[in-house]
Amino acid sequence: xxxxxxxxxxxxxxxxxxxxxxxxxxxxxxxxxxxxxxxxxxxxxxxxxxxxxxxxxxxxxxxxxxxxxxxxxxxxxxxxxxxxxxxxxxxxxxxxxxxxxxxxxxxxxxxxxxxxxxxxxxxxxxxxxxxxxxxxxxxxxxxxxxxxxxxxxxxxxxxxxxxxxxxxxxxxxxxxxxxxxxxxxxxxxxxxxxxxxxxxxxxxxxxxxxxxxxxxxxxxxxxxxxxxxxxxxxxxxxxxxxxxxxxxxxxxxxxxxxxxxxxxxxxxxxxxxxxxxxxxxxxxxxxxxxxxxxxxxxxxxxxxxxxxxxxxxxxxxxxxxxxxxxxxxxxxxxxxxxxxxxxxxxxxxxxxxxxxxxxxxxxxxxxxxxxxxxxxxxxxxxxxxxxxxxxxxxxxxxxxxxxxxxxxx
Numbered sequence: 001x002x003x004x005x006x007x008x009x010x011x012x013x014x015x016x017x018x019x020x021x022x023x024x025x026x027x028x029x030x031x032x033x034x035x036x037x038x039x040x041x042x043x044x045x046x047x048x049x050x051x052x053x054x055x056x057x058x059x060x061x062x063x064x065x066x067x068x069x070x071x072x073x074x075x076x077x078x079x080x081x082x083x084x085x086x087x088x089x090x091x092x093x094x095x096x097x098x099x100x101x102x103x104x105x106x107x108x109x110x111x112x113x114x115x116x117x118x119x120x121x122x123x124x125x126x127x128x129x130x131x132x133x134x135x136x137x138x139x140x141x142x143x144x145x146x147x148x149x150x151x152x153x154x155x156x157x158x159x160x161x162x163x164x165x166x167x168x169x170x171x172x173x174x175x176x177x178x179x180x181x182x183x184x185x186x187x188x189x190x191x192x193x194x195x196x197x198x199x200x201x202x203x204x205x206x207x208x209x210x211x212x213x214x215x216x217x218x219x220x221x222x223x224x225x226x227x228x229x230x231x232x233x234x235x236x237x238x239x240x241x242x243x244x245x246x247x248x249x250x251x252x253x254x255x256x257x258x259x260x261x262x263x264x265x266x267x268x269x270x271x272x273x274x275x276x277x278x279x280x281x282x283x284x285x286x287x288x289x290x291x292x293x294x295x296x297x298x299x300x301x302x303x304x305x306x307x308x309x310x311x312x313x314x315x316x317x318x319x320x321x322x323x324x325x326x327x328x329x330x331x332x333x334x335x336x337x338x339x340x341x342x343x344x345x346x347x348x349x350x351x352x353x354x355x356x357x358x359x360x361x362x363x364x365x366x367x368x369x370x371x372x373x374x375x376x377x378x379x380x381x382x383x384x385x386x387x388x389x390x391x392x393x394x395x396x397x398x399x400x401x402x403x404x405x406x407x408x409x
Contacts, residue, residue: 194218
């Protein structure tokens with residue numbers, strides 16, 4: 001087993017604030033193994049590229065492999081981590097100390113295998129079962145984060161007890177190390193440089209698509225990876241929320257609302273939202289009223305995120321906008337964030353009264369995004385604000401620092 005998580009954290013405190021990728025990889029692998037031990041699982045097989053990245057520290061064609069299962073990794077409770085990578089890609093993990101062996105993947109997704117999918121799935125299963133036999137110490141309980149019926153049938157033929165793997169990975173990813181926080185801060189800094197470039201370019205006559213492309217370009221230039229959504233809208237398209245950017249020309253006096261939703265530097269997500277005023281026209285009373293409500297919502301709800309508070313307690317304490325805005329508001333108070341949006345999703349009391357949500361407790365060193373959308377049904381304007389925060393022993397502190405819109409406050 002690797003060194004304990006507590007010792008990894010202690011070592012981190014002895015070093016300077018520079019991001020230590022090796023320490024991040026060691027901590028994350030230890031977190032996965034801690035969750036395996038808690039559930040008495042021999043191993044986990046991860047296929048989601050986000051989970052492969054978390055457990056092994058490797059990446060390869062991240063977006064493409066989200067929908068083509070061309071990579072997977074075997075992570076045992078004890079023993080060697082084996083990465084099965086896309087053909088001729090072994091060199092990509094040559095310097096990654098958390099990967100003990102690289103083998104070519106057996107691709108049995110339909111696009112690659114077609115009528116041979118069954119035979120290839122059986123080969124895939126045989127290779128994994130052999131690893132369980134070698135390194136499982138007799139334990140046949142193995143978790144899988146993604147597994148379709150063809151693969152499940154093939155692996156069960158070897159006497160493997162298939163277990164839920166998404167829960168393992170979501171709970172492993174829940175608590176961040178200090179190195180991860182440092183990496184997140186670098187990702188945030190790069191994202192906020194992109195926002196400065198966007199805001200400088202925001203003038204009447206620019207299209208939504210062109211404005212949004214500036215964030216893409218900055219993210220890639222500064223070491224980031226991709227954007228997960230296209231959530232930017234202007235003028236009357238800001239209400240209702242969840243409209244993606246298009247060819248609309250932004251006009252003087254328009255609101256522009258957006259959600260970054262990007263995977264940035266070091267592979268960490270930056271999920272923040274702002275609403276800006278375009279041009280030289282003075283903000284209307286309605287625009288300022290909506291902005292004040294959204295601004296109050298996120299700031300007051302950051303204050304209720306204390307370690308030890310249950311999700312139900314947070315839902316009861318959280319601030320919500322007046323009733324006429326509740327029909328269109330976002331149903332969550334906050335959600336987890338790491339390599340992407342992740343567990344938990346903390347629902348507000350209205351959503352919980354309708355059967356949504358689940359129990360849980362806020363813990364120190366979780367990272368969360370606190371968000372608000374304020375726009376009345378049938379109205380012209382909508383404000384979207386979101387802050388990414390780190391839960392410390394004394395409460396939540398913002399990781400995102402981009403200023404709010406003075407013209408709307």
